Each structure stands twice: as structure tokens, then as C-alpha cells.
Amino acid sequence: MASSPAHDALSRKIEARTARAGVIGLGYVGLPLAIAIARSGFAVTGFDIDPAKIVSLEAKHSYIDAVASDDLALATDNKRFSATTDFALLADCDVIIICVPTPLTRHRDPDLSFVDATARSIAKHLRSGQLVVLESTTYPGTTDDVVKVILETTGLKSGTDFFIGFSPEREDPGNQHFNTATIPKIVAGDGADALLLMVRFYGAAVKTVVPVSSNATAEAVKLTENIFRSVNIALVNELKTVYAAMGIDVWEVIDAAKTKPFGYMPFYPGPGLGGHCIPIDPFYLTWKSREYELPTRFIELAGEINSAMPRYVIAKLAEALDMRAGKALSRSRVLVLGLAYKKNVADIRESPSLRLIEIIEERGGKADYHDPLVGEIPSTREYQHLKGRASVDLTPETISSYDAILVATDHDQVDYSAITRNAPLIVDTRNVFSRLGLSGDHIIKA
Known part of the structure; x- marks a missing residue:
């Protein structure tokens, strides 16, 4: 034709x-x-x-x-x-x-x-x-x-x-x-x-x-790419909670598993999903699948697991404050390190850091943040009440003034050695301190 x-x-x-x-x-x-x-x-x-x-x-x-x-x-x-x-x-x-x-x-x-x-x-x-x-x-x-x-x-x-x-x-x-x-x-x-x-x-x-x-x-290709990531991130997030209960470091497990040259691809846990794609795109398929009366159990379960991560992290934070500082989260000041959803970018779309700040304050605590790439929280659809908050300066005096530092995003521009020296308590959701060879009894993985 x-x-x-x-x-x-x-x-x-x-x-x-x-x-x-x-x-x-x-x-x-x-x-x-x-x-x-x-x-x-x-x-x-x-x-x-x-x-x-x-x-x-x-x-x-x-x-x-x-x-x-x-x-x-x-x-x-x-x-x-x-x-x-x-x-x-x-x-x-x-x-x-x-x-x-x-x-x-x-x-x-x-x-x-x-x-x-x-x-x-x-x-x-x-x-x-x-x-x-x-x-x-x-x-x-x-x-x-x-x-x-x-x-x-x-x-x-x-x-x-x-x-x-x-x-x-x-x-x-x-x-x-x-x-x-x-x-x-x-x-x-x-x-x-x-x-x-x-x-x-x-x-x-x-x-x-x-x-x-x-x-x-x-259209299906794009959804498949992001569903693949969502499901696999949910898997390692679930493994993190299970292995933590057993006293096993999930990051060490992943680093060892990825030495296998076939049949394995490393994904890493975190405090929740961020960005415009992975937290959102899978649900476009779950919605469309209802038209065909077909379940999407993997996709929906992955969404539930990933959405639950911020609360899991805050629970670990509260536990650490209680056991190591003898202080309730409701009476604590917490500095969330990293507002962007991933390292070395200024993109805060769907960032779990916003949810972490919100949960801390819902529980009566005081939360600030530091991000070298995000000077102020912009207008967002879900977190309009946080708009205008500014990133605090990361000085030794500032670090030591908080009851805990909660690492949500592991930007390279941060002086983690200074945090190790000055923070009374560190809750690390990105394994950044171990990667950098920094250690201490006050560093907790979550």
C-alpha cells in the first residue's frame, strides 16, 4: 500500500x-x-x-x-x-x-x-x-x-x-x-x-x-523495566528486615552474592522508593489489569513492601535512640541526611526523605535535613506543609547538636568522617559508612 x-x-x-x-x-x-x-x-x-x-x-x-x-x-x-x-x-x-x-x-x-x-x-x-x-x-x-x-x-x-x-x-x-x-x-x-x-x-x-x-x-516495555526494579528492590528490602532479625548484614550478603558471574543481579535496600518512575509506574499496569480481571500480586506486594520501608526505618531509629541514648523519639532532634531520592542529584520527586521527616514529626520528634544539592524544600503535591524548610549547615557543632543523624541519601559531597566523629548516633539506610571503611558502635544500619 x-x-x-x-x-x-x-x-x-x-x-x-x-x-x-x-x-x-x-x-x-x-x-x-x-x-x-x-x-x-x-x-x-x-x-x-x-x-x-x-x-x-x-x-x-x-x-x-x-x-x-x-x-x-x-x-x-x-x-x-x-x-x-x-x-x-x-x-x-x-x-x-x-x-x-x-x-x-x-x-x-x-x-x-x-x-x-x-x-x-x-x-x-x-x-x-x-x-x-x-x-x-x-x-x-x-x-x-x-x-x-x-x-x-x-x-x-x-x-x-x-x-x-x-x-x-x-x-x-x-x-x-x-x-x-x-x-x-x-x-x-x-x-x-x-x-x-x-x-x-x-x-x-x-x-x-x-x-x-x-x-x-x-508502553508495556517501559512498565516492565520499572516493575522489574520495583519487585527486586522490594525483595531486598524484605530480605533486609529478615536478615536484620537474624543478625545478618544484608549488604554483606549482597556483596558476596554478586561475585557469582551468572544468574544474579545485585539490587540494594533503602529507606523507600523515590523518583517519578519506580514508585508510580507499576500501578499503571495494576490499574489496567483490572479491565481483564487479572491479579497483579507481585506488583502490588512489592508496592506494599517498599511503601512500608520508611516506617521500618523510623522504628529502627526509635529503637536505637531508646537503647543507646535512653531517649524517646518524641523528645529527640533528628537530622535527615539527604533530601533527594538518589545520590548526587537534586531531584526530590517521591523522595522517601520527605516521608521520613513527616513520620518523625508525627511521633513528636523534631526533624531537620541537610542536602548539599537541595537548599530548600520546594512545593510538592503530598508534602506542601514542608515547603520552604531550608537545609541546615553541616558543621561539627550542628552534627553534635542532634540526637541522631538519619542517612537517607548518600551524596558524595558529604563529609562522612566528620559525621562519624561528631554524631552521637547514626542510623544508616545506605551502608555508606561501611563502604567508606568508617565504623563505630554508634553507627546502626537500618
Whole structure:
């Protein structure tokens, strides 16, 4: 079957690098993607509803660690990148990529409000010869059953007038070994013509493209990746609690187990799950599975175990305060070390540190935090009451003034030797002191 004129015209634009790309949502996913596309030779317009982001980008200042301000300035100066809040400019874009949040509701159901609103904004400016791509993580069927349906209310038809595809984001904040352009890119499309456009466009911007048979398959790939991590992290978190009761160090067990050159992959326990993906994405599949009356016991159990970790950690903290300091948590001052959800990044999305602070204060204690990368707690959906709290300075005097230091995130920029010397009690959820060869009777693993 011959391709449509709209397909052929867009394909020629992509091959010639004259196609303009529009990236909607200039956060941890969208901004690095926009700059990678610009670096490959396309002109890119970035869209966001937050005027503050646009002001920062126009000043050539990047607020994302994965994008250097110098790279942003180069793309801007070369007329390859610009940013706007004016969604009417979508009409000028040949390829439109959606990188908006897909959170959960209070009942752990998918919240597609951002995707829905974005698709309706695109529909207002949709024209023949455009490729629309969803990158936001979601349940299988969203691209075809939600985004495509909204776009086709315009009277234009997918596969003939416009084209639609899905390509899951695979960003890993803080990873120094991979970036947007070097991480293999899964691509799919609604029909053969859409898939071909996806392969050609992304193939121009990233090193490796991995085509799959359908948008639903690509959506399932992303969920599978994060469910795999969630389940395995839950497993080691459960093993941690069991081995701790037996007097066995789970980190020593993992370090020994990973010497096996086959059949084992190390995962590490922690105070809970953080980041936008792993705590959220598995529940998109559990929700969708209800449509087929199928249980997702592994996924749901993993979620329960990981969600219980903050309370387990606080229980260990309370026990240590009672046994070693003779003081109840309700009368204690605790410094939570690390607010970000993972080391060496400033990203606090779904960080268990926020929950740790909340539980300490629910139990009557006083909690502060130190994070070299997060100077102040920003506005969050779940922890608005913590907004504005500032990171305390980490001095010997400050360290010794707290009844306990609770290590939630093991940033490299922290002087752990100073903490060892000055803290009366340390509760370590990341095994950082053992890794650094620091020891003492006042260091407790949790």
C-alpha cells in the first residue's frame, strides 16, 4: 500500500533536517530530549506552562543537571532551540513530542489529566503532515485509545493525515555513563508509516533505535523495566528486615552474592522508593489489569513492601535512640541526611526523605535535613506543609547538636568522617559508612 502524501512530505523534511520539533514539558525528560534533538540538527521549540522555566531558558540558564547551560546557550545561539508558553506555535511544528507528568491519584489510579489536556491543546493546532509522539509513561493502550481518539476529533485521520507514535523516556538522573542520545530508544507507531517516521526521526537524534510492533508494546516495555526494579528492590528490602532479625548484614550478603558471574543481579535496600518512575509506574499496569480481571500480586506486594520501608526505618531509629541514648523519639532532634531520592542529584520527586521527616514529626520528634544539592524544600503535591524548610549547615557543632543523624541519601559531597566523629548516633539506610571503611558502635544500619 502506497504511503500518503502527508507521510512522504514529512519523511523528506526529517531526512533533510528541515522538520521543526516541538517538545511539550521541559522538565527532567523534555529538556534533555529537546537539546539532544537540537544537537542533531533539527530546530526545536520547547513548550511549558511554567513561565519561570521559559524565563530561565531564555536567559540560557539550565535548571536540569543533565543539560549544561553551555549546551543550552549553544543551541539557543545557533537558533536550534527556543522556548515558549504559546501553544499556538504547535502549528509550526512537524513533530510534536509529549513529555508531561503521569502521576497517580490519591487512590493509586492513573492520572492522565496532563496527557489529556496536552492532547486537546495539540488538537486545536493539528494539521496534516504532523507526527505526534507520547513519551510519558502510561498503561498499554493510552496512545491509541486516548491521545489518538482526541486528535481524531479534528476530522483528521491517523496514518493518513497525521501520524502518532510512542517512545518511552529512559532518563536516569545522575548517570554519568549514559545520556539521552546514547540510551537505546524504543519506538513504535500507529501503522507502518508512523513507525517508519519514528525510526527516521529518533534515529537522527539518538545512537540506537529499537522498533517494536505496536504502541501498546512500547508502553508495556517501559512498565516492565520499572516493575522489574520495583519487585527486586522490594525483595531486598524484605530480605533486609529478615536478615536484620537474624543478625545478618544484608549488604554483606549482597556483596558476596554478586561475585557469582551468572544468574544474579545485585539490587540494594533503602529507606523507600523515590523518583517519578519506580514508585508510580507499576500501578499503571495494576490499574489496567483490572479491565481483564487479572491479579497483579507481585506488583502490588512489592508496592506494599517498599511503601512500608520508611516506617521500618523510623522504628529502627526509635529503637536505637531508646537503647543507646535512653531517649524517646518524641523528645529527640533528628537530622535527615539527604533530601533527594538518589545520590548526587537534586531531584526530590517521591523522595522517601520527605516521608521520613513527616513520620518523625508525627511521633513528636523534631526533624531537620541537610542536602548539599537541595537548599530548600520546594512545593510538592503530598508534602506542601514542608515547603520552604531550608537545609541546615553541616558543621561539627550542628552534627553534635542532634540526637541522631538519619542517612537517607548518600551524596558524595558529604563529609562522612566528620559525621562519624561528631554524631552521637547514626542510623544508616545506605551502608555508606561501611563502604567508606568508617565504623563505630554508634553507627546502626537500618
